[in-house]
Amino acid sequence: MSTHTFSHFTTTNSSGSKHNAGVIGMGFIGEVHIRAIRASGNNVHAVSAVTIEEAQVAAENSNVPNAMTAEALMADPTIDVVHICTPNVFHAELTEMAIRNGKHVICEKPLAISQSDALHLTNLAREAGVVATVPFIYRFYPSIREARAQIQASGVSPKLIHGYYLQDWLASIGTDNWRIDPALGGPSRAFGDIGVHWCDLIEFVTGHKIVRVNVQLLRIFETRGNNTAVSTEDGGTILFQTDKGAQGSLVLNQASAGRKNKLWFSIEGPEYSFVFDQEHPDALWRGGIDVNQTYMRATQGESAAANRYSFLPAGHPQGYQDCFNAFVADTYEAIDGHDIEGLPRFVDGLRATQLTEAVLQSAASQGWVDIK
Structure with a gap:
């Protein structure tokens, strides 16, 4: 039987407090990200959607304290990590905005809809020294x-x-x-x-x-x-x-x-x-x-x-959300300075x-x- 428990997927930053996350895009996959952030022991501080009204509804439905525009979410100094869950065409622009605001980023795939934009973002994240991952969960x-x-x-x-x-x-x-x-x-x-x-x-x-x-x-x-x-x-x-x-x-x-x-x-x-x-x-x-x-x-x-990823007893199936939880937890561990093997960046x-x-x-x- 596996010796791992859910506590393996709980992370804190160097000050001992939880990380604050902002999620942009509140369709199916945005909700998956929110569940994964919470499973890792971190906070969903704010969400953003197409309009502020849609963000307010999503925040209420998901029990998130703040609804913001994407620009306000990016600029919020209390947010450490931005999760980008929008339609594909917006990924590159929002990811660059997050990196330039000093945020760590989890961007849904495709990272960009062109190879040149994806290369630009990969280099930008490396130069900025932020943890930047893609959910190949x-x-x-x-x-x-x-x-x-x-x-x-x-x-x-x-x-x-x-x-x-x-x-x-x-x-x-x-x-x-x-x-x-x-x-x-x-x-x-x-x-x-x-x-x-x-x-x-x-x-x-x-x-x-x-x-x-x-x-x-x-x-x-x-x-x-x-x-x-x-x-x-x-x-x-x-x-x-x-x-x-x-x-x-x-x-x-x-x-x-x-x-x-x-x-x-x-x-x-x-x-x-x-x-x-x-x-x-x-x-x-x-x-x-x-x-x-x-x-x-x-x-x-x-x-x-x-x-390492087998935390339930045999016969108790682990599935898609469990994989997503593990991916997000590993990303946050990387933010805390841990070297995570196999993390998709x-x-x-x-x-x-x-x-x-x-x-x-x-x-x-x-x-x-x-x-x-």
Whole structure:
């Protein structure tokens, strides 16, 4: 059984007091951030929304003491950390404003909708000396850490990497959302929204980097909602090669009926195979020539890397919000000066924009594209 408890995810700053956070953007993901901040033992000091009236309603609903404009929140000297949870197109501007106001930043992905803006923000955060992270939270499943630890310990690289990320929240032609509009969501939807999560996991677990892609993008509906034209992809198929000689494929779709959040991968070689399914995250399957095994979270033999994030007894499932809580807690520990292994920082957000631009370029050219 895991020896960790919820107290592992409670942080204070050097003066012994809690950190104050401000959250900008109060949709679904803003509420997820608020729960994670509180789970880490820190304070949500203020929230901001599109209008001050919306911020006031959100503050009351979430029991937050202050509703502010984004500018006032950034300038508030009592706020240590800014969480940016707005539509994608505003990420770069708000992140730069936060950094220039001396705040630590957690910015939802994509860090920016262009690689050049993401590079600028990565450099700016480094120069300012602030902690700046991006919520690639699937890294925080203990099963993911277990797979990574076992692959590292083997000293042998996989040869085949494949999987899919499927959702159905856009399976109806009548469903519309700001993410569909490139003016708000950016030029890539399915890959920029969920494909980057899958690629981040693969690179994190295997230690490989994707260096070439060949992409076909899929648009199931040409119009949505009130006959609004659609220009971003619903899904696609991606072939790729890695810097360590592996081949792979990824199938994406946000309009697959019945698939709620099906992030699945298989990492394979002649010595081992690993399968992870985000909808059943407490189990990691390992294939071998003689024996196949299923590693259950929080059971005997769990690696130290997995055990750090395994805080409930076996059979008590940990899920998405638990991963988010762990990510936010680790970010706040980094703010307190701790060296946190595996924390996704702005450089990882920059990597996601690099992959996104390569995917779009390959789809447009209908050929292989090299990634530097």
